[in-house]
Amino acid sequence: MMYADIIVDISHEKLDRSFQYRVPLEMEDEIQVGMVVTIPFGNGNHERKGYVIGLSKEPELDPSKIKPLKGISSSQETTEEKLIVLAAWMKERYGSTMAQALKTVLPVREKVRSKEKRRILLNINEEEAIALAEKLEKSRCKARARILRALCEKPELDYTEAAKNLGMTSSVLNPLVEQGVIRIQQDEVYRIPVKGEAIPREKLSELTEPQKKVLDQIQEEWKRESPRPVLIHGVTGSGKTQVYMKLIEQVVEQGRQVIVLIPEISLTYQTVRRFYGWFGEKVSVLNSRLSLGERYDQFRRAKQGEIQIMVGPRSALFTPFSRLGLIIIDEEHEQTYKSESSPRYHAREVAVQRAVQEGACVVMGSATPSLEAYCRAEAGEYLLTKLTVRFEERPLPEVSVVDLRGELKAGNRSILSRKLKDSIEKRLERGEQSILFLNRRGFAGFVSCRSCGEVLKCPHCDVSLTEHNNGKLICHYCGYERPAVAKCPSCGSPYIGGFKAGTQQIEQVLHKTFPKAQVLRMDYDTTRNKGSYEKILSSFAAHEADILVGTQMIVKGHNFPDVTLVGAVAADLSLYASDYRCAERTFQLLTQAVGRSGRGRKPGEAVIQTYHPEHYSIQAAATQDYEAFYQAEMSYRILMDYPPAAHMLSILAAGEDEKLLSQGMEYLGKFVGTVGEKYKVHVIGPASASVGKINDIYHKVIYLKHQDEKVLMDIKDKAEKYIEINSGFRKLYIQFDYAG
Ligand code: ADP
Numbered sequence: 001m002m003y004a005d006i007i008v009d010i011s012h013e014k015l016d017r018s019f020q021y022r023v024p025l026e027m028e029d030e031i032q033v034g035m036v037v038t039i040p041f042g043n044g045n046h047e048r049k050g051y052v053i054g055l056s057k058e059p060e061l062d063p064s065k066i067k068p069l070k071g072i073s074s075s076q077e078t079t080e081e082k083l084i085v086l087a088a089w090m091k092e093r094y095g096s097t098m099a100q101a102l103k104t105v106l107p108v109r110e111k112v113r114s115k116e117k118r119r120i121l122l123n124i125n126e127e128e129a130i131a132l133a134e135k136l137e138k139s140r141c142k143a144r145a146r147i148l149r150a151l152c153e154k155p156e157l158d159y160t161e162a163a164k165n166l167g168m169t170s171s172v173l174n175p176l177v178e179q180g181v182i183r184i185q186q187d188e189v190y191r192i193p194v195k196g197e198a199i200p201r202e203k204l205s206e207l208t209e210p211q212k213k214v215l216d217q218i219q220e221e222w223k224r225e226s227p228r229p230v231l232i233h234g235v236t237g238s239g240k241t242q243v244y245m246k247l248i249e250q251v252v253e254q255g256r257q258v259i260v261l262i263p264e265i266s267l268t269y270q271t272v273r274r275f276y277g278w279f280g281e282k283v284s285v286l287n288s289r290l291s292l293g294e295r296y297d298q299f300r301r302a303k304q305g306e307i308q309i310m311v312g313p314r315s316a317l318f319t320p321f322s323r324l325g326l327i328i329i330d331e332e333h334e335q336t337y338k339s340e341s342s343p344r345y346h347a348r349e350v351a352v353q354r355a356v357q358e359g360a361c362v363v364m365g366s367a368t369p370s371l372e373a374y375c376r377a378e379a380g381e382y383l384l385t386k387l388t389v390r391f392e393e394r395p396l397p398e399v400s401v402v403d404l405r406g407e408l409k410a411g412n413r414s415i416l417s418r419k420l421k422d423s424i425e426k427r428l429e430r431g432e433q434s435i436l437f438l439n440r441r442g443f444a445g446f447v448s449c450r451s452c453g454e455v456l457k458c459p460h461c462d463v464s465l466t467e468h469n470n471g472k473l474i475c476h477y478c479g480y481e482r483p484a485v486a487k488c489p490s491c492g493s494p495y496i497g498g499f500k501a502g503t504q505q506i507e508q509v510l511h512k513t514f515p516k517a518q519v520l521r522m523d524y525d526t527t528r529n530k531g532s533y534e535k536i537l538s539s540f541a542a543h544e545a546d547i548l549v550g551t552q553m554i555v556k557g558h559n560f561p562d563v564t565l566v567g568a569v570a571a572d573l574s575l576y577a578s579d580y581r582c583a584e585r586t587f588q589l590l591t592q593a594v595g596r597s598g599r600g601r602k603p604g605e606a607v608i609q610t611y612h613p614e615h616y617s618i619q620a621a622a623t624q625d626y627e628a629f630y631q632a633e634m635s636y637r638i639l640m641d642y643p644p645a646a647h648m649l650s651i652l653a654a655g656e657d658e659k660l661l662s663q664g665m666e667y668l669g670k671f672v673g674t675v676g677e678k679y680k681v682h683v684i685g686p687a688s689a690s691v692g693k694i695n696d697i698y699h700k701v702i703y704l705k706h707q708d709e710k711v712l713m714d715i716k717d718k719a720e721k722y723i724e725i726n727s728g729f730r731k732l733y734i735q736f737d738y739a740g
């Protein structure tokens with residue numbers, strides 16, 4: 001006997017509530033997770049639509065009490081049905097519960113109702129209204145008469161405004177409504193996140209020859225029966241955005257809809273403005289600051305066909321368009337496309353899956369594609385197109401690499417190398433702008449003892465504390481704060497202090513070295529307040545400062561035409577992260593940073609300061625040579641069996657009880673080891689996660705690597721069952737994470 005878990009109301013917040021139904025024998029072969037079925041529901045056994053979210057052989061109740069379902073009704077017609085199928089795919093691939101997957105893909109209606117707007121309309125013609133108004137004036141019903149006269153001037157009135165301006169109450173209006181003279185209409189207003197100011201419309205620019213060539217290649221691909229996803233590998237400033245816009249225009253003209261994914265950090269007022277400028281009312285924008293209700297409204301507008309283009313971060317991927325034609329993923333390599341909560345999906349993979357399901361196309365672009373995407377493009381799974389020159393053949397910046405060890409030998413102890421100092425000076429003389437970036441937030445703040453080497457750590461998180469200017473030591477994971485120490489808590493030595501190379505310190509050095517220069521700083525501290533991020537960016541774009549200092553957040557996607565110098569103060573800090581992707585991250589960050597320089601008419605320069613001038617990620621970034629980096633990094637991944645050379649499944653577990661967590665993970669490690677033995681699956685761990693303890697919760701991780709994705713999927717399914725039936729895991733929070 002087979003049973004199906006079915007949810008009845010998919011717009012409800014509590015998607016977890018499912019009901020079990022028996023699957024009639026003749027439907028057993030056909031039924032699948034994600035299908036829509038008809039079921040008898042409630043006391044009256046009314047026929048309702050339900051969604052299959054799971055199948056099993058175990059009845060949850062006395063089998064005689066389980067009703068059979070009536071029939072399978074799905075032909076994947078509605079947008080919701082398609083999204084449920086997508087959720088089922090995500091559940092399988094990323095190892096989450098169906099409820100988690102559904103919550104990710106479906107717009108959940110919030111309890112708060114959308115704001116309503118009431119209008120007053122005339123039900124009779126104007127002449128009748130004037131006659132009636134005169135009559136009412138004679139019988140001293142002045143308020144009613146005023147309303148009618150106002151409605152003769154203007155066919156509809158806003159209820160709230162009319163109440164205020166015409167001094168009218170419901171006792172004035174109601175008799176008119178009852179007599180059928182006027183009517184009151186309630187419309188739902190959508191909460192539009194961008195203020196309705198008139199943004200001037202712009203025409204799209206003519207494409208340059210290289211851009212046209214890319215466009216042609218994509219259009220050729222789209223003529224094929226099942227077009228492949230497209231990767232545009234275009235150097236910074238080559239005009240990838242221009243190509244996206246032409247494609248969007250074309251798809252919208254065909255009556256189909258477009259989703260544009262951009263990294264959250266690029267969702268600035270300027271970006272949004274540009275989209276409104278090009279496509280006007282057709283566009284809507286999502287961002288993570290929207291309330292659930294606002295998000296729901298935007299999704300509903302999409303569903304009702306009021307908009308054709310949705311711009312937003314990864315969650316915009318689930319916009320319920322009924323005729324989706326194109327998904328664009330800008331800056332494809334960005335980490336924010338990967339979800340950090342279950343299902344831990346990657347937007348690129350889900351976009352490709354949704355596109356296949358709905359006959360849509362995917363176009364992604366980057367100057368530094370992820371190894372995963374480029375590897376697929378090389379294999380012919382994606383179409384690879386290239387933009388190798390900047391717009392108007394503007395030159396890429398000239399890059400110098402400075403060996404910091406040499407600076408020390410030459411007696412320069414400053415954060416600024418002689419070369420960088422020199423270059424900044426030149427910019428100041430010429431009235432051009434510079435960007436200096438430090439590639440890890442607050443890194444330099446860590447406090448250590450010069451006598452015994454002890455580093456002060458957060459007691460809850462196992463990460464080093466950061467010293468701030470006010471003398472406080474702060475944990476950037478959980479926010480823990482403590483006052484500075486005068487003596488080493490371990491050996492008592494007074495020689496304890498911070499390394500002075502944070503963004504604040506750079507700012508101070510700049511003030512001292514260039515007293516006349518205007519410096520802006522953008523980092524964790526200066527962007528905590530709402531709107532401060534935008535303010536700093538627009539101030540710098542308006543050339544109100546000469547130098548912008550900041551963490552990696554300043555190097556992403558912004559276009560400052562007057563910037564002709566970018567300095568990476570300590571380029572290799574990100575190389576010390578304990579993650580197999582750290583070289584890739586370093587290369588991407590440096591290449592993107594260098595790419596901020598010289599985007600306008602004046603040529604640019606970049607200075608990379610490092611202790612590892614020979615490292616391939618730094619060398620390749622300096623020469624802007626993606627291919628060289630890709631080859632070197634790919635051989636490393638092949639050697640070490642890391643994605644995309646192999647598939648990797650991580651089992652992440654968290655719990656308050658360290659002993660229970662260790663035991664549970666030992667068992668789980670043995671279990672997956674045994675299951676994977678015949679396939680020779682490589683099992684690593686269990687080990688403490690890179691940050692072993694956050695907010696007093698312990699974290700452990702097991703990694704599994706294999707060439708065949710299916711083997712790992714199979715182990716994941718078995719591990720899920722093992723976790724479910726063993727009560728020892730109940731107090732642990734376990735997630736799967738897949739990469740490949
Ligand atoms: P990318 O997205 O590849 O980094 P952008 O699309 O932002 O590059 O283009 C870089 C700069 O060049 C922008 O200021 C853009 O307006 C300009 N640009 C690129 N292509 C064209 C074009 N065909 N016509 C006019 N300006 C262009």
Ligand code: ZN
Nearest residue numbers: 449452488491
């Ligand atoms: Zn000490």
Ligand code: ZN
Nearest residue numbers: 458461475478
């Ligand atoms: Zn902490």
